[in-house]
Amino acid sequence: MVRDKSHVAxxxxxxxxxxxxxxxEVDLLLxxxxxxxxRGNIILCVVASQAYREKVIEVIKARFPTRVQVxxxxxxxxFDLRNAHALKEEILIWTLPETLSNDILEALNNFRELFYDAxxxxxxxxxxxxxxxVIWKAPDFWRYRGGYHILKGREHGPAFQAVAALxxxxxxxxxxxxxxxxxxxxxxxxxxxxxxxxxxxxxxxEIGTVHFLLGEPRQAIDYYEQALDIAHEIGDRQxxxxxxxxxxxxxxxxxxxxxxxxYYKRALxIARETGDRKGEGANLGNLGAANATxxxxxxxxxYYEQALxIARETGDRRGEGANLGNLGSSCLTxxxxxxxxxYYEQALxxxxxxxxRRNEGAWLxxxxxxYADLGEIRxxxxxxxxxLxIARExGDRRGEGNSMSNLGNAYAxxxxxxxxxxxxxxxxxxxRExGDRIGEGNALNNLGNAYAVxxxxxxxTEYYDQAMTIARExGDRSGExxxxxxxxxxxxxxxxxxxxxxYYELALAISREIGDxxxxxxxxxNLGNAYxxxxxxxQAIDYYEQALxIARxxxxxxxxxxxxxxxxxxxxxxxxxxxxxxxxQVCVDFERKIGHxxxxxxxxxxxxxxxxxxxx
Numbered sequence: 001m002v003r004d005k006s007h008v009a010x011x012x013x014x015x016x017x018x019x020x021x022x023x024x025e026v027d028l029l030l031x032x033x034x035x036x037x038x039r040g041n042i043i044l045c046v047v048a049s050q051a052y053r054e055k056v057i058e059v060i061k062a063r064f065p066t067r068v069q070v071x072x073x074x075x076x077x078x079f080d081l082r083n084a085h086a087l088k089e090e091i092l093i094w095t096l097p098e099t100l101s102n103d104i105l106e107a108l109n110n111f112r113e114l115f116y117d118a119x120x121x122x123x124x125x126x127x128x129x130x131x132x133x134v135i136w137k138a139p140d141f142w143r144y145r146g147g148y149h150i151l152k153g154r155e156h157g158p159a160f161q162a163v164a165a166l167x168x169x170x171x172x173x174x175x176x177x178x179x180x181x182x183x184x185x186x187x188x189x190x191x192x193x194x195x196x197x198x199x200x201x202x203x204x205x206e207i208g209t210v211h212f213l214l215g216e217p218r219q220a221i222d223y224y225e226q227a228l229d230i231a232h233e234i235g236d237r238q239x240x241x242x243x244x245x246x247x248x249x250x251x252x253x254x255x256x257x258x259x260x261x262x263y264y265k266r267a268l269x270i271a272r273e274t275g276d277r278k279g280e281g282a283n284l285g286n287l288g289a290a291n292a293t294x295x296x297x298x299x300x301x302x303y304y305e306q307a308l309x310i311a312r313e314t315g316d317r318r319g320e321g322a323n324l325g326n327l328g329s330s331c332l333t334x335x336x337x338x339x340x341x342x343y344y345e346q347a348l349x350x351x352x353x354x355x356x357r358r359n360e361g362a363w364l365x366x367x368x369x370x371y372a373d374l375g376e377i378r379x380x381x382x383x384x385x386x387x388l389x390i391a392r393e394x395g396d397r398r399g400e401g402n403s404m405s406n407l408g409n410a411y412a413x414x415x416x417x418x419x420x421x422x423x424x425x426x427x428x429x430x431x432r433e434x435g436d437r438i439g440e441g442n443a444l445n446n447l448g449n450a451y452a453v454x455x456x457x458x459x460x461t462e463y464y465d466q467a468m469t470i471a472r473e474x475g476d477r478s479g480e481x482x483x484x485x486x487x488x489x490x491x492x493x494x495x496x497x498x499x500x501x502x503y504y505e506l507a508l509a510i511s512r513e514i515g516d517x518x519x520x521x522x523x524x525x526n527l528g529n530a531y532x533x534x535x536x537x538x539q540a541i542d543y544y545e546q547a548l549x550i551a552r553x554x555x556x557x558x559x560x561x562x563x564x565x566x567x568x569x570x571x572x573x574x575x576x577x578x579x580x581x582x583x584x585q586v587c588v589d590f591e592r593k594i595g596h597x598x599x600x601x602x603x604x605x606x607x608x609x610x611x612x613x614x615x616x
Contacts, residue, residue, distance in 0.1 A: 024196045026056065029149045030063055031193060033091055033121050035186045036146065037064075040116030043123050044148040046131050050098075053125050056151065057093060060123070068093045074103030081114035092118060096126040100133045109138035109355070113395060136318075139356060140394055146183065180435060184210045201230040201239055208246065215437025217250040218475045224250060238279075241270035245283055248290070253438060255478025255514045257293045264290060281310035281319050288326055293478075295517030297333045298555045304330065318359070321350035325363050328370070333518070335558035337373040337594050344370060361390035361399050368406055372413065375597035381410050401430040401439055405446060412450055421450045441470040441479045445486055457490045464490065481510040485523055488530075497530045504530065521547045521559040528566060541570050561590035565602070568609070577613035581606060 032043055047053040060066060067090055071077050077094075084092060096104065115122040126134065128150075135142050187207045194200055208223030224247045231240040248263030264286045271279035288303030304327045311319035328343030344367045351360040368383030384406045391399035408423030424446045431439035448463030464486045471479030488503030508523040510516075524547035531540035544567045551559035568583035584606045591599035 024194070024199060025149050025151055026059060028190060028194065028199065029056075029123075029147075030060070031190060032147045032186060033060070033064060033123065035189060036121040037091075038120065039182070040119050041121045041146045042112070042115045042141075042144060043121060043146050044131070044134075045123060045125050046128055046148070046150040047125060048128055048151075052151070053095065057125075060091065060093070064091045066091045066093055068095065071096050071104060074101065074105075074107035077104060077107045078111050078114070081111060081118070084114075084118040087120075090120050092120055092122045094122060094124045096124065096130050098127050098129065100126070100130045100137075102137075105133060105138045108134065108141040110140075112141045112144045137355065139318075140358065144395075147186075180210050180214055197230050197234050198236070201227050201234070201236065204230070205239075205243055205246065208250070212246070212250055212253065214435040215253075215439065216474060217253040220250045221247060237270055237274055238276070241267045241274070241276070241279055244270065245279075245286060248286055252286075252290055252293065254475050255293075255481065255510075255516070257290045258515050260290045261287060277310055277314050278316060278319070281307045281314070281316065281323075284310065285319070285323055285326060288323075288330070292326075292330055292333065294515045295333075295519075295521070295550075295554050295556060297330045300330045301327060317350055317354050318356060321347045321354075321356070321359060321363075324350070325359070325366060328366060332366075332370055332373060333558075334555060335373075335561070335590060335594055337370045340370045340373075341367060357390055357394050358396055358399065361387040361394075361396065361403070364390070365399075365403055365406055368410070372406075372410055374595050377410050377413050381407065384410060397430055397434045398436065398439070401427045401434075401436070401443075404430070405443065408446060408450070412453065417450050417453050421447065424450060437470055437474050438476055438479060441467040441476065441483070444470070445479075445482055448486055448490070452486075452490050452493055455493075457493045460490045460493075461487060477510055477514050478516065481507050481514070481516065481519060484510070485519070485526070488523075488526060492526070492530055492533070497533045501527060501530045517550055517554050518556065518559070521550050521556065521563070524550070525559075525563055525566060532570065537570055537573065541567065544570065557590055561587040572609055572612075577609050581609045581613060584609060 029043070029045060032041075036043070045053075045056065047056060057066070057068065065087065069080055069092065071094055115124075131150075184207060187203050187210070191200065191203050191207070194203060204223050204227035208220040208227065211217070211220035211223060224243050228240060228243045228247070230236075231243055244263045244267035248260040248267065251257075251263060252260040264283050268280060268283040268287065271277075271283055284303050284307035288300040288307065291297075291303060292300035304323050308320060308323035308327070310316075311323055324343050325347035328340040328347065331337075331343060332340040344363050348360060348363040348367070350356075351363055364383045365387035368380040368387065371377075371383065372380035384403050388400060388403035388407070390396075391403055404423045405427045408420040408427065410420075411417070411423065412420035424443055428440060428443035428447065431437075431443055444463045444467035448460040448467065450460075451457075451463065452460035464483045468480055468483035468487070470476070471483055484503050485507035488500040488507065490500075491497075491503060492500035504523050504527045508520060508527070511520040511523060524543045528540040528543035528547065531537075531543065544563055548560060548563045548567065550556075551563055564583040565587040568580040568587070571577075571580035571583065584602070588599060588603045588606055590596075591602060
């Protein structure tokens, strides 16, 4: 149960003795409570002993009106959260037991929003062992928190290392843009106040992460670089490695995958130097993601397999699931949708086994992508809807936006473009609410694509222009590339092939600059299509041949099949039927292997080409 003890601030009380090495951290805690006054927030405080915890609570009582809640059971925690009715000037203090039972962990994880609904700061005390349980068994509560403070009343070791290992953007959660900006203001205030270099490094890194999540990777890089300078200065190798990894994530968000790889490799070297196997696995996974972005799917698979091996060796079930899922995504890129489904299903089993609702939703969404790739759009929609339901249940706004975007694409594939537009508009709303500028640009691109399908190419160009403006504002080269390429597609639809070619060439230049091999294939293919429409077959064939060479170089079976078909069509027109048939056979074989719905129709066309070759 939860026992209630109300307190009011004492007047002029003298501070209880606090360990000297904790004074800065306690001052930081008091400052965060002051800034959060009158607003919902979750602040964690890790203390090893009950006696030391009571000393810290007395310090807080000397500054603020408080109410202390002793938590013993999960059901009563939920009841008291729902009936908190805190006074606006109060601080709610929750003291968790030394060992956290499953019902308490489930209550924290599944009812975390109730802490914010109280409308006042909630300070949650736990032991180092409790923190470790929260991180791994109540991950959504952990990611939903505001600040966290670890007091060294006595040594606590492993739990602190677990905190540091999770201090990367992907594990930093929030409910909306307002919450992110509030956290940014708190940290900017603390940055002015705090002189301790270790704390300044942590604050600078967190401000960088806020900018990262606001879709402002350039600003994130500025703060990460300041944090990195301090890490170098004070010899914090673990902090240096974490920040190198975060710089990689920010560069990846800007579409600068090659630069991201440099940072990930430095972070990987530090992880290996310090014996941080978990960090080693994380950076191998990030290297896989960066290479996947460059279209180097086979290389990505090599990194993911190394990361998967480490995750299994260290018993990191969450990491194991993530790498299995990423292997699925690489297989999907290579056109191996059935194999991708096998990996996603393994990842889904792990997510459900460890109660990871966020990744459960993500793998359901990716299964939808795989089924869509096989042409099973209705089955894809079922999976996207499951992802959407989970995202809304756990308050995962980014997941909500992603699932609605996928639903939009699915309905667009079914020709139900108006429904697709409704989903894309909802996605755009979510992205704007959470301040995700990159997501906003993607949603605008999707809306442009939908209106292009409806034959409203001029309206489509308006959306692409907005997407391009955002990409240039935030330095998102990948987003700029996509908007330029889509502009080319729109002008091609308008019959303005020369103007389309100008945009494709601009998109192609960026894809080559940032090393985006997959899109380089796409823009070369589109340039070929544009020259076909102009009747310039030789120029078209030259572009198709370039696209085919890259697809084969990086092992992109899908790109190879698509380009072979386009080349086959051109050689068919020139009367070179045998060469056309050889190329088309590559496409038909691929489509049959993955169970593509167009396989037999294309096989019939191929048979007609072979018949012409026999007559000749």
